[in-house]
Each structure stands twice: as structure tokens, then as C-alpha cells.
Amino acid sequence: xxxxxxxxxxEVTGTESTWWFQVFLVVFLSLVLxxxxxxxxxxxxxxxVATKTLWDDALIEAARKPFxxxxxxxxxxxxxxxxxRAVDSDWVELIEPVNRVAVILLLAQFLxxxxxxxxxxxxxxxxxNEPLDTTTVRAIxxxxxxSIIISAVLIxxxxxxxxxxxxxxxxxxxxxxxxxAAKDLLSNFFGGLMIYLDRPFSVGDWVRSPDxxxxxxxxxxxxxxxxxxxxxxxxxxxxxxxFATLSVENPSRMLNRRIYETIGLRYGDIxxxxxxxxxxxxxxxxxxxxxxxxxxMVNFNSFAASSIDFFIYxxxxxxxxxxxxxxxxxxxxxxxxxxxxxxxxxxFPTSTLHIADDQDGFVVPRxxxx
Numbered sequence: 534x535x536x537x538x539x540x541x542x543x544e545v546t547g548t549e550s551t552w553w554f555q556v557f558l559v560v561f562l563s564l565v566l567x568x569x570x571x572x573x574x575x576x577x578x579x580x581x582v583a584t585k586t587l588w589d590d591a592l593i594e595a596a597r598k599p600f601x602x603x604x605x606x607x608x609x610x611x612x613x614x615x616x617x618r619a620v621d622s623d624w625v626e627l628i629e630p631v632n633r634v635a636v637i638l639l640l641a642q643f644l645x646x647x648x649x650x651x652x653x654x655x656x657x658x659x660x661x662n663e664p665l666d667t668t669t670v671r672a673i674x675x676x677x678x679x680s681i682i683i684s685a686v687l688i689x690x691x692x693x694x695x696x697x698x699x700x701x702x703x704x705x706x707x708x709x710x711x712x713x714a715a716k717d718l719l720s721n722f723f724g725g726l727m728i729y730l731d732r733p734f735s736v737g738d739w740v741r742s743p744d745x746x747x748x749x750x751x752x753x754x755x756x757x758x759x760x761x762x763x764x765x766x767x768x769x770x771x772x773x774x775x776f777a778t779l780s781v782e783n784p785s786r787m788l789n790r791r792i793y794e795t796i797g798l799r800y801g802d803i804x805x806x807x808x809x810x811x812x813x814x815x816x817x818x819x820x821x822x823x824x825x826x827x828x829x830m831v832n833f834n835s836f837a838a839s840s841i842d843f844f845i846y847x848x849x850x851x852x853x854x855x856x857x858x859x860x861x862x863x864x865x866x867x868x869x870x871x872x873x874x875x876x877x878x879x880x881f882p883t884s885t886l887h888i889a890d891d892q893d894g895f896v897v898p899r900x901x902x903x
Contacts (some may be wrong), residue, residue, distance in 0.1 A: 556612040563608020567601045574600070591654055595646035599639040606635045634689045641685035648677045667736040668754055672729035675756065721757045724773030728754055733776075738785040745779065747771065789824050789848035790857040796868060797840025802877035806833050810843050812871045817847050822860045824848045840880030 574597040578590075610632050652674040655665045734740045734751055740761065741748035749763040759776070761769040798806060814831040817823050827848035834842045845868070849860050872879060 556616050559608055559612040563605050563612075566608075567604045570601050570604060571597070588651070591647055591650035594650050595643055599643040599646070602642075603636065603639045606639070607632060610635070630692050633692050637685055637688050637692070641681050644681045645678055648674050648681070668729060668732060668734075671736070671754070720774035720777075721772045724775070724777050725754065725756045725759075728759070728773060728776060733781055734783050734785075738783055741782050741784065742779055743782060747779075785852075787852045789827055789850065790852055790854075791846070791848055792861050792864060793844070793846050794865065795834065795842050795844045796872075797837060797842045797880040798872065799878050799880045800841055802875075803841055805875045805877045806841060806843065809872055809875050809877060812875075813843075813845060813868055816867055816871065817845065817864070820864065822849055822851065823864075824850045839882045 574593060577593050578597075652670050655661065655670050656667045728734075736751050736754060738751050739749070740751055747761065747769065749761040749769060751759065752762050752768070753760040755773075757773060758770045759773055761771060763769055798809070810831050810833060814829070817829055817831065818825055823829070824847075828846060829848075830844070830846040832843060834844045836842075845864075849857055851857055851860065869879065
């Protein structure tokens with residue numbers, strides 16, 4: 534095809550001796566076509582922004598640079614071929630395979646760009662009303678990118694005359710040795726694969742482990758490491774293989790948050806306990822932020838050393854940490870108001886001195902601690 538183009542170029546220029554003019558003309562045309570293509574993609578991009586379809590944006594942005602580079606690379610290679618034939622250089626034999634490899638690599642670059650852009654669009658709420666799970670999208674994106682790179686490398690090797698079957702055979706034999714030498718690396722790789730498949734947590738989840746001092750927000754799940762940002766903003770890098778033997782708690786997937794508190798009254802207010810418990814229970818059942826479909830209990834619990842205790846056990850509708858504490862504060866203050874409305878008091882440790890007369894007239898002090 535390129536030889537036909539060169540023949541047409543010679544026919545247009547009128548002479549074969551002015552090869553330098555042909556080289557200049559090819560390079561100039563490739564630059565002009567590249568500029569026109571860039572302007573064309575800018576026009577397409579402006580139209581694609583007006584739509585909410587994620588695929589057209591990803592396709593246009595992915596094709597922009599590879600297409601322009603393809604024009605420039607082919608133009609330069611055609612010019613190099615004209616120059617090489619004019620001076621009888623041995624490099625002329627490399628022009629054709631280099632052009633093919635350039636096309637393969639630029640096609641691979643286009644596919645990589647498309648996967649990357651589609652990956653970001655699929656988790657973007659501005660493109661989808663219900664964005665896909667970030668962890669799943671990233672896992673599929675990584676697998677697709679790895680497949681594209683490996684395929685492009687193998688095709689390029691085949692074009693240069695290298696035996697792909699020999700490389701694959703070496704990979705099969707060498708894989709055993711690598712497997713023994715990189716046992717921990719493979720353990721982390723398969724650990725990351727299990728995280729992607731089982732999905733015990735996703736990017737953005739708050740996780741913690743009762744077995745280790747691990748707590749924070751998941752920022753990234755790689756093939757070897759998972760990065761967790763602790764609440765004091767330190768990055769924590771955990772090999773994925775550890776999660777195979779580690780218990781992980783995911784508070785981000787809680788359905789409710791629990792309020793479980795014990796409140797003590799004075800022993801002198803024991804006659805008011807029943808009314809207070811009933812009023813507190815009624816307040817919780819009518820509170821708009823309490824999930825009444827879950828367990829709700831308010832009961833007199835125990836005769837403690839310095840108080841008579843009742844407990845509340847209920848669930849909030851929200852799982853948001855800050856909102857939960859605001860609701861809990863409001864409920865505790867309302868309980869304090871209920872206790873005060875019954876002329877009762879919340880107990881605290883006190884000492885009471887009792888003085889009694891014995892039969893001989895002696896005064897015997899006795900101290901009771903409450």
C-alpha cells in the first residue's frame with residue numbers, strides 16, 4: 534500500500550529525483566492532517582459534552598491522541614521509506630514492520646484510554662443515576678488493561694519474527710519456578726482476586742479488624758496491596774494475603790446504629806421507676822429517628838450499689854456517625870427531662886450517716902454508702 538502511495542506521489546511531483554521534496558511534502562501533509570484531525574475531535578468533544586451518554590465521551594477522548602499520532606507516525610515512516618529507497622539504505626526493510634507495530638501499539642493505546650475513561654464514567658453519578666460498584670469496575674478495568682497490553686506485546690513480537698509459542702512455553706516452565714520464588718506475591722495476588730470476587734468491602738468503606746489494629750477508610754484495592762486511610766489520616770498498606778486469615782468488620786454496611794445506655798435513679802425514687810420507664814419507652818417509640826421495627830427495650834434492670842438502674846436499648850434509622858451522636862444526645866436530654874418531670878433525680882455515689890441509740894444509751898454511728 535505504501536509503495537502505491539509513493540508511486541502516486543512520484544507521479545504527482547513529476548520526477549523521481551526530487552526525493553527530498555517528496556519527503557517534505559509527506560511530512561507537511563501529515564502535520565496538516567494531524568491538525569485537522571485534532572480540530573475535528575475538538576468539535577466532536579464539544580457535542581458529546583452536551584449529552585449524558587457515557588460511551589461517546591469515552592470513545593472520543595480515547596481516540597483523540599492515538600488517531601493524531603497515527604497520522605504523524607505513518608507520515609514520518611512513509612517519508613523515511615522514500616528517503617531510504619532514494620539512498621539505497623538497508624533500513625528500508627524495517628519501514629513496513631515498524632508501521633504495522635505502530636498501528637498495533639496505537640490501537641492498544643486507544644483501547645487502554647477507552648477502558649480508563651469508561652471506568653471513570655461508570656462510577657460517576659453525572660453519567661449514571663445508579664453508578665456501578667467502584668471495586669467491581671476497577672477490577673474489570675485492570676483485567677482488561679492487562680489483557681490488552683499482553684496481546685499487543687505478543688502481536689508485536691510475532692510481527693518482528695519472534696516465536697510466540699516459544700515465549701508461551703517458556704512462561705509455562707518458568708511459571709513453576711516463579712511460583713515457588715514468589716509465593717507471598719502470588720498469595721497477595723489471589724488475596725486481591727478474592728476481595729474482588731467476595732467483596733467483603735469496597736473502596737470508600739469504613740473497615741476495622743478485631744484481630745489487628747486496623748481501622749480506617751479503604752482508598753484503593755490493588756492486586757498486591759490494599760491502602761486504608763486511618764482516622765488520623767495516615768496511609769496503611771496491607772498485603773492482600775493477610776485478609777485470608779483476618780476477621781474484617783465493615784461498619785459501613787450497618788443497617789442501623791444502636792443506642793444502649795444504663796441510667797441510675799436514687800433509691801428514694803423507686804416508687805417513680807415504673808412511670809419513668811413507661812414515659813421513656815413512649816418517647817422512643819414516637820421519636821422520628823428511631824427504627825421501631827427493630828428491638829426496642831426500656832426496663833428496670835438492677836439494684837446497684839448507689840442507684841436503681843434501668844436501661845434503654847434501641848436502634849436509630851441513620852448509620853451516619855455524626856448524625857447518630859446528635860440523635861443520641863437529643864434522646865439522653867429528653868430522658869433527663871422525663872426524670873425531672875417526675876420529681877426524681879439521676880443518682881450519683883453518696884454516703885449517708887445514720888445515728889441510732891442502743892439499749893445502754895450509747896450513740897452508735899452507722900454509715901451507708903449509696
